[in-house]
């Protein structure tokens with residue numbers, strides 16, 4: 001766990017997103033939850049050691065930001081953008097988020113198996129938002145202000161949490177700091193606009209969805225990665241490359257790597273997914289044509305190096 005400011009805590013070294021919380025004069029506000037069950041239980045205990053959790057805000061619908069909500073039942077009111085709430089743990093053509101959460105356990109949280117719910121039990125109450133908003137909203141807790149800004153691009157319901165008193169903002173995966181960017185459900189043009197909006201905030205610290213805490217200078221790096229992907233695939237389309245040719249030849253594994261902690265085995269999958277998704281968008285093709293299932297970490301071929 002790291003202190004960003006005396007009241008802002010985050011953890012950037014877990015498999016999954018960077019769960020965070022802010023301590024106010026009237027309790028704690030949590031932002032995202034650990035994907036791994038044991039880490040979620042521990043993180044809740046740590047946050048509650050600073051006071052009762054008043055609100056839990058999620059920044060996006062991807063499993064690594066929301067699955068741990070299940071272990072935060074009864075810990076404050078969950079707040080979700082409508083675009084997030086509608087997609088909360090909904091299986092898609094490429095990934096079943098429930099299976100994906102489960103697949104992480106053998107390698108990263110074997111003890112979590114004992115508290116991993118059955119599918120039916122999980123979906124009865126995954127602890128989605130009970131405050132569901134569109135646009136932006138502001139929540140006041142104690143002496144702190146939480147401006148929830150709709151910053152779509154990485155996902156449709158993407159939310160940035162700006163806490164002016166701490167001169168900090170939590171961006172979710174609008175920022176991948178020092179690691180590969182996942183473009184799967186993204187609109188790159190919206191995403192670049194989201195970076196521009198975050199640039200207008202008067203903050204010292206940006207807590208990304210993945211990787212180390214950064215300053216606003218990193219917005220330019222993220223922008224360069226997004227535009228690098230988009231222009232490379234646009235060039236491929238202009239040359240008349242097929243989807244398969246584009247996926248085979250457009251690759252930023254060496255330039256924009258590594259993958260965030262615990263998901264190293266996804267490196268090539270991210271390349272094919274990013275290139276394929278952009279090709280679909282730029283050619284107006286239906287999404288996900290012929291994409292492979294992601295590699296399963298339980299397959300010995302994907303075993304981590306010791």
Ligand SMILES: [Zn+2]
Pocket residue numbers: 016017062064065173209210
């Ligand atoms: Zn994430």
